[in-house]
Amino acid sequence: MKLITKFIWIYLTVTLIVLGIGGFLSFHIITDEINNELKWEFLDRIDRVTYLIERGRRFHPKRSIEGDRNLIIERLDSIVEPKTEVSDTLIWHDRLEQNERNVKVSAYRTINDESYFISTYGAMIESDDVKEAVIKILFWILLLQVLGAFGIGYFVSGKLFKPFRETLNKIKTFKLNRKSYLPAEKTGVEEFDNLNLFVEDMTRKAVSDYQNLKEFSENASHELQTPLAIAKGKLELLAETPLNEEQYRYIEALERSVKKLSRLSESLSLLTRIENEEFENSHDVNFSELISEGIKTFSEFIEFNNLTLETKITENVVVNIHPALADILWTNLLQNAIKHNVENGFISIHLSQEALTISNSGNPTDIPTDHFFERFRKADQSSTSIGLGLAIVERIVRQSGLDVSYKVNQSIHTVTVELKNVNNG
Amino acid sequence: MKILIVEDNPDLRENILTYLSRENYICESAEDYEQGFDKIMSHSYDLVLIDIMLPKGNGLQLLQDLISVRPQTGSIIISARNALDDKVKGLEIGADDYLTKPFQLPELLARIKAVHRRNQLEGTDILSLGNFEINTSTRVVSINGETLNLTPKEYDLLLYFASNKNRVLSKQTIAEHLWGDYVDHLENLDFVYQHIKNLRKKMNEAGAGDYIKSVYSVGYKFVIPRETS
Numbered sequence: 001m002k003l004i005t006k007f008i009w010i011y012l013t014v015t016l017i018v019l020g021i022g023g024f025l026s027f028h029i030i031t032d033e034i035n036n037e038l039k040w041e042f043l044d045r046i047d048r049v050t051y052l053i054e055r056g057r058r059f060h061p062k063r064s065i066e067g068d069r070n071l072i073i074e075r076l077d078s079i080v081e082p083k084t085e086v087s088d089t090l091i092w093h094d095r096l097e098q099n100e101r102n103v104k105v106s107a108y109r110t111i112n113d114e115s116y117f118i119s120t121y122g123a124m125i126e127s128d129d130v131k132e133a134v135i136k137i138l139f140w141i142l143l144l145q146v147l148g149a150f151g152i153g154y155f156v157s158g159k160l161f162k163p164f165r166e167t168l169n170k171i172k173t174f175k176l177n178r179k180s181y182l183p184a185e186k187t188g189v190e191e192f193d194n195l196n197l198f199v200e201d202m203t204r205k206a207v208s209d210y211q212n213l214k215e216f217s218e219n220a221s222h223e224l225q226t227p228l229a230i231a232k233g234k235l236e237l238l239a240e241t242p243l244n245e246e247q248y249r250y251i252e253a254l255e256r257s258v259k260k261l262s263r264l265s266e267s268l269s270l271l272t273r274i275e276n277e278e279f280e281n282s283h284d285v286n287f288s289e290l291i292s293e294g295i296k297t298f299s300e301f302i303e304f305n306n307l308t309l310e311t312k313i314t315e316n317v318v319v320n321i322h323p324a325l326a327d328i329l330w331t332n333l334l335q336n337a338i339k340h341n342v343e344n345g346f347i348s349i350h351l352s353q354e355a356l357t358i359s360n361s362g363n364p365t366d367i368p369t370d371h372f373f374e375r376f377r378k379a380d381q382s383s384t385s386i387g388l389g390l391a392i393v394e395r396i397v398r399q400s401g402l403d404v405s406y407k408v409n410q411s412i413h414t415v416t417v418e419l420k421n422v423n424n425g
Numbered sequence: 426m427k428i429l430i431v432e433d434n435p436d437l438r439e440n441i442l443t444y445l446s447r448e449n450y451i452c453e454s455a456e457d458y459e460q461g462f463d464k465i466m467s468h469s470y471d472l473v474l475i476d477i478m479l480p481k482g483n484g485l486q487l488l489q490d491l492i493s494v495r496p497q498t499g500s501i502i503i504s505a506r507n508a509l510d511d512k513v514k515g516l517e518i519g520a521d522d523y524l525t526k527p528f529q530l531p532e533l534l535a536r537i538k539a540v541h542r543r544n545q546l547e548g549t550d551i552l553s554l555g556n557f558e559i560n561t562s563t564r565v566v567s568i569n570g571e572t573l574n575l576t577p578k579e580y581d582l583l584l585y586f587a588s589n590k591n592r593v594l595s596k597q598t599i600a601e602h603l604w605g606d607y608v609d610h611l612e613n614l615d616f617v618y619q620h621i622k623n624l625r626k627k628m629n630e631a632g633a634g635d636y637i638k639s640v641y642s643v644g645y646k647f648v649i650p651r652e653t654s
Contacts, residue, residue, distance in 0.1 A: 252597075
């Protein structure tokens with residue numbers, strides 16, 4: 001829900017409640033005011049009746065004066081202290097067929113040593129009319145409020161929130177590796193200025209942290225490779241000296257470890273570089289050609305491991321990806337299929353416009369397949385592989401806006417790379 | 426052959442120096458840009474090895490200096506950085522070859538020999554070893570005048586052995602030379618043995634004799650038997 005929609009909803013809800021209470025109050029205030037007015041008029045009428053009686057005018061009891069049916073005048077037998085009572089009374093209304101609240105004013109008056117009871121009642125306006133009027137007024141107010149709310153909403157989201165939306169857009173398109181932070185612009189609104197300043201600080205810090213991290217990973221790779229190169233060289237020199245078989249075997253094992261360390265450092269540095277989005281320039285890469293070439297290069301290893309290869313490659317499958325990453329992605333997948341295979345196993349490679357699927361025979365595993373994409377996760381912990389291959393695959397796939405999944409069906413492992421770029425539609 | 430090694434790391438320098446000295450090359454070394462500059466200005470070398478990351482200057486600058494003064498000198502640049510930029514820049518300036526750290530000393534030696542062969546003024550492409558010859562420009566191996574029918578991999582393998590004769594080459598080293606990064610993730614290196622077996626067989630059949638000796642089954646050594654004439 002957009003902020004402005006939410007704002008309008010809240011505004012209208014509050015308005016409705018306020019108008020409801022207001023309507024209730026208005027109804028009562030208006031009725032009270034009318035009744036008050038009526039009371040004064042009735043008192044006035046009683047005074048007039050008193051005046052007429054003083055002048056000697058006689059009234060039939062319970063007969064109306066000047067056709068007023070609501071006037072009661074009774075001559076009392078005894079002398080009663082003069083007093084005036086104002087009360088509400090419910091009178092049956094024939095036309096409305098309901099009890100109507102009427103104002104009743106009763107008075108005792110002593111005129112020429114005789115006491116009279118004078119009472120009059122009535123309603124100036126029917127309560128339904130008041131209700132109707134109040135509701136009508138409230139309806140018009142509500143209508144204006146709604147129009148106002150949408151008008152203000154339109155204005156607020158259009159003009160007032162413009163700097164906010166601009167900042168939001170800038171954050172959306174912000175890329176760390178462009179090395180430029182987002183400078184704060186003056187908007188004239190304190191909150192937005194604060195936001196922009198905050199964004200400037202954050203991006204400035206992010207850019208500098210990113211820079212440091214990048215330098216660190218570059219340096220780490222360099223600093224690691226140099227001692228490794230030295231160790232490797234020393235081992236090679238050592239191998240030149242007269243040695244017995246046992247010593248040779250130690251050297252060979254050491255060489256393997258050094259090689260593994262150096263591969264590990266290269267892979268970690270590659271992962272960091274992918275995460276730092278250093279491989280930005282994607283091009284159209286022809287996967288059909290890439291895969292055919294790769295199969296040629298690896299055919300020797302496939303044959304040597306007694307593996308059967310089955311391929312179904314659609315021509316001209318083009319994917320938007322960084323060429324170096326495409327190469328690493330494909331090589332890693334094929335190497336995995338060869339390495340984690342079984343004696344006399346098979347590899348099947350299917351390439352269509354939608355997906356690249358590599359299936360191979362292997363050992364059954366009970367590790368959830370999602371975990372294969374984690375770093376240093378190996379199905380066989382004793383395996384000498386470094387366990388970064390699929391982690392790299394996953395990073396490349398994510399970086400390039402593709403998708404990858406791993407399935408194990410008993411002893412058949414299947415990796416599927418969806419080739420539809422999510423970003424490019 | 427006279428070689429200058431420009432490398433700031435003393436251990437790495439020593440490794441290269443020791444390895445190349447055994448090949449009876451005359452080796453000199455420089456530890457930074459200034460020393461390297463002085464040496465290439467005052468002496469003439471057949472080949473210069475340059476590390477790109479150097480104190481007091483840049484290896485690429487040194488390469489530029491070298492090529493402007495003595496363009497006929499062979500050059501190989503070394504860098505720990507796997508960066509493609511450096512490689513492209515170095516080769517554009519005119520380096521003959523490029524190696525990334527960590528490299529193998531037999532690999533370095535093979536590259537030095539290849540560069541040297543290409544740069545030799547006489548243009549001798551023929552490598553004579555025992556009773557066979559390798560023509561490095563036509564990639565043809567002949568034994569007693571008869572052409573040996575080798576696959577490209579077998580040819581590369583033989584040339585690699587020839588460049589590193591009398592040295593122990595481990596399976597790993599050979600695999601990396603022949604297949605590069607592709608073997609990085611493969612544990613079983615027995616396919617190296619397969620190729621060596623085939624090469625040995627072909628050479629034996631052609632009457633070249635058995636030059637490739639297995640060393641405790643972990644590595645191989647290419648030994649030219651003394652002429653038995």
